[in-house]
Amino acid sequence: MAYVERVPAIAVREERVRTCTVTGLRVYAGAQALTLANAVAAVLAVAVGGAFGVSMALTRAPSLELLGSKGYYVALTGHGVSALILWPVFFEVAAMVFASSVLLNARVWSMKIGWTSLGLMIAGAVMLESIILSGKASVGFTAYPPLVAHPVFYLGYIVFAVGVLLAIGNFAMTIANARVERTYTGSLPLLTYGVAVAAILALLAIVSGLVALIPAWLYSQGWVSNVEPIVYRGWFWGLGHTLQYVNVVAMVVAWYGIAALALKAGPVNQKFTRFAFVLYLILTVPVLGHHFLVDPSIGTDVKIVGGSLMGFALGVPSLMHGLAVMGGCEARLRERGAVGLFGWLRRIDFGHAGIAAMACSLLLFAVGGWTGTAQTTLQLNMITHNTMWVPAHIHAIVVGGTTLAFMGFAYVLVPLLAQRKLWGGRLATVQAYLYGGGLLMLIATQSWAGVLGIPRRVSRVDVGADPHSWRLPMDLMGVAGAIAGLGGALFVVIMVMTLVRGKRTDDPAELAVGAELPA
Amino acid sequence: MAAVESPVVSPAPGWARRLPADEKIFLWVVLASVVVMSAFTIGWLYFGHQNPPTAFYRTSPGAFAAKTQAFATRYTGKDGRVHVPVGKDAYLMAYRFAFYPTLVVKAGHPVRIWMSSLDALHGFSLVGHGLNINLEIAPNHAYGAVITPTKPGKYLIVCNEFCGLGHQLMQTTLYVER
Numbered sequence: 001m002a003y004v005e006r007v008p009a010i011a012v013r014e015e016r017v018r019t020c021t022v023t024g025l026r027v028y029a030g031a032q033a034l035t036l037a038n039a040v041a042a043v044l045a046v047a048v049g050g051a052f053g054v055s056m057a058l059t060r061a062p063s064l065e066l067l068g069s070k071g072y073y074v075a076l077t078g079h080g081v082s083a084l085i086l087w088p089v090f091f092e093v094a095a096m097v098f099a100s101s102v103l104l105n106a107r108v109w110s111m112k113i114g115w116t117s118l119g120l121m122i123a124g125a126v127m128l129e130s131i132i133l134s135g136k137a138s139v140g141f142t143a144y145p146p147l148v149a150h151p152v153f154y155l156g157y158i159v160f161a162v163g164v165l166l167a168i169g170n171f172a173m174t175i176a177n178a179r180v181e182r183t184y185t186g187s188l189p190l191l192t193y194g195v196a197v198a199a200i201l202a203l204l205a206i207v208s209g210l211v212a213l214i215p216a217w218l219y220s221q222g223w224v225s226n227v228e229p230i231v232y233r234g235w236f237w238g239l240g241h242t243l244q245y246v247n248v249v250a251m252v253v254a255w256y257g258i259a260a261l262a263l264k265a266g267p268v269n270q271k272f273t274r275f276a277f278v279l280y281l282i283l284t285v286p287v288l289g290h291h292f293l294v295d296p297s298i299g300t301d302v303k304i305v306g307g308s309l310m311g312f313a314l315g316v317p318s319l320m321h322g323l324a325v326m327g328g329c330e331a332r333l334r335e336r337g338a339v340g341l342f343g344w345l346r347r348i349d350f351g352h353a354g355i356a357a358m359a360c361s362l363l364l365f366a367v368g369g370w371t372g373t374a375q376t377t378l379q380l381n382m383i384t385h386n387t388m389w390v391p392a393h394i395h396a397i398v399v400g401g402t403t404l405a406f407m408g409f410a411y412v413l414v415p416l417l418a419q420r421k422l423w424g425g426r427l428a429t430v431q432a433y434l435y436g437g438g439l440l441m442l443i444a445t446q447s448w449a450g451v452l453g454i455p456r457r458v459s460r461v462d463v464g465a466d467p468h469s470w471r472l473p474m475d476l477m478g479v480a481g482a483i484a485g486l487g488g489a490l491f492v493v494i495m496v497m498t499l500v501r502g503k504r505t506d507d508p509a510e511l512a513v514g515a516e517l518p519a
Numbered sequence: 520m521a522a523v524e525s526p527v528v529s530p531a532p533g534w535a536r537r538l539p540a541d542e543k544i545f546l547w548v549v550l551a552s553v554v555v556m557s558a559f560t561i562g563w564l565y566f567g568h569q570n571p572p573t574a575f576y577r578t579s580p581g582a583f584a585a586k587t588q589a590f591a592t593r594y595t596g597k598d599g600r601v602h603v604p605v606g607k608d609a610y611l612m613a614y615r616f617a618f619y620p621t622l623v624v625k626a627g628h629p630v631r632i633w634m635s636s637l638d639a640l641h642g643f644s645l646v647g648h649g650l651n652i653n654l655e656i657a658p659n660h661a662y663g664a665v666i667t668p669t670k671p672g673k674y675l676i677v678c679n680e681f682c683g684l685g686h687q688l689m690q691t692t693l694y695v696e697r
Binding site: 023025069070073076103138139140142144145146147184185186187188189190191228229230233256257259260264266267268269270271272292293294295296297299300303304308309312313315316319320323373377378379381382383384385386387451452453455456457458459460461 | 524525526527528529530531532534535536537538539542545546549550553556557559560561563564567569570571573575634635638639640642644646650651652653654655656657658659660661662677678679680681682683684685686687690
């Protein structure tokens with residue numbers, strides 16, 4: 001007993017703390033700084049990833065062919081690493097710090113571990129980017145052996161992963177510490193609960209990733225002579241696919257976060273919503289079979305259960321959250337007097353930057369869910385496998401869904417954490433619609449190209465089959481990529497300017513702009 | 520509808536109560552659609568005409584290359600292409616950055632094409648004349664796809680799994696004759 005009573009006393013640390021003028025939450029200086037630092041790293045990663053992405057789109061446009069093959073494969077690898085791994089994971093670690101400390105009125109358990117984790121992640125990211133740019137790691141972010149990159153590439157991945165592991169440990173200890181210090185009571189708030197689900201999935205992803213990447217690193221050093229490609233591919237997608245569901249869960253958390261800050265809306269039923277989060281936890285790992293639907297190594301029974309049926313089932317929690325987020329907004333506005341079937345929709349200010357990003361995110365994620373359900377169907381996968389349909393799906397869910405949700409969350413949250421007014425006023429709204437519109441066009445043209453059978457991840461194809469029908473969708477995709485790239489660049493500018501030049505203020509009216517229109 | 524609870528604070532005790540009727544109905548509708556989709560994809564295995572190939576076996580790059588070479592040597596015509604006799608299995612090997620050999624098959628007759636890789640993961644993408652079929656080619660595993668060509672002409676086989684610098688050069692032609 002004596003030990004338990006002494007815990008808070010040991011843990012006490014001198015740290016500045018303030019009360020948020022908007023939410024009333026206690027914000028410790030360390031938690032605030034660590035969250036913002038991770039978010040800044042995320043913004044830098046998305047800037048790099050976006051630049052790679054735009055150069056790829058302009059290369060695949062047959063009328064332009066911006067880069068040669070070598071440059072294209074550098075961009076291919078850099079885009080995957082920066083935009084699919086570094087950007088979302090940096091942002092998710094920021095969310096982990098935030099959800100475990102600020103939302104629980106608590107301190108970060110160990111600032112030392114927090115900064116060490118960020119340092120390792122940044123070191124890993126710099127190793128990855130520099131070796132990719134040097135042209136010695138043009139193996140795609142999947143790096144299937146026997147394709148072999150410079151050892152620094154694998155080490156970069158591993159160092160980054162160790163940083164994330166530390167962050168997950170710190171996240172768990174921060175919650176445990178908040179519990180011990182009784183800074184919150186009862187169940188975890190929904191956002192923290194969601195982030196915890198994301199953290200558990202991230203842990204599974206990292207373990208699987210290390211099983212794939214450590215042998216690949218030894219192979220690149222020449223210390224082992226052989227890595228079986230099919231086995232590596234299985235473990236790699238244990239990382240790649242599970243990490244994707246970390247992104248999905250974090251996206252859902254961002255939706256609830258935006259709805260809460262912009263409309264003071266929350267889920268109508270906590271049980272329904274938390275059950276949906278748990279479903280992600282149960283279904284995510286077995287579903288990675290959908291990467292092997294046309295593989296020569298597993299039987300149809302495994303493919304149909306682990307790929308198709310689990311894939312369909314995994315749509316369920318996403319549909320539940322889609323209903324709960326929008327239903328929560330509806331219920332809130334009905335409380336505030338909205339009437340009629342769509343009266344509540346007319347009470348939402350779609351010129352609000354957070355709401356604009358969330359609306360685009362919901363729409364594009366729905367499109368991505370549909371294209372994903374199509375390609376997880378055993379037979380349809382023969383049409384879509386490794387064609388442009390796959391990037392169309394990925395861009396719909398990760399860029400349209402997750403990235404736009406993160407952008408919207410940043411618009412409503414960063415001002416509160418930085419105590420600065422969002423820079424540029426309505427520019428952020430323009431950004432959300434420009435980015436969302438460019439992405440919708442990108443997804444449409446890539447899907448079109450996919451149905452025609454145009455392969456993905458290739459610098460150019462000397463088209464002998466249908467040269468004319470292959471040109472138009474790819475040229476339009478180049479245009480779409482440029483538009484989306486412009487939108488993405490605008491986000492980076494708004495974030496940097498907010499943090500550097502945004503007006504310092506504590507006034508709730510300036511920090512948090514509501515999205516509820518008067519009746 | 521119940522009152523809205525904030526997602527940023529701990530929920531009031533008793534949140535794990537029963538689901539309201541509207542959310543229950545939604546869940547049943549979603550589950551029903553999952554069952555319908557599952558029934559379609561399983562049913563198509565028995566009633567559909569196009570399903571992913573089910574024939575595969577373990578092999579090694581050396582063994583598969585020897586088999587392909589023997590097959591190619593036997594059926595190579597004067598044009599340098601390999602004319603697959605009706606009823607015989609064809610072999611196609613993928614390696615960085617080419618396919619071997621160039622196959623000629625007869626329209627209207629089913630042919631099984633065994634494919635495997637000598638090095639990295641490769642892709643088998645058959646396109647042209649509105650066709651679009653994609654399969655994975657892996658080393659140490661042979662995959663046997665049965666294809667019945669209907670329309671004579673030239674089709675393109677493209678590698679669609681990134682296999683290294685030079686990936687964009689990796690393609691061949693499949694000829695379908697009357």
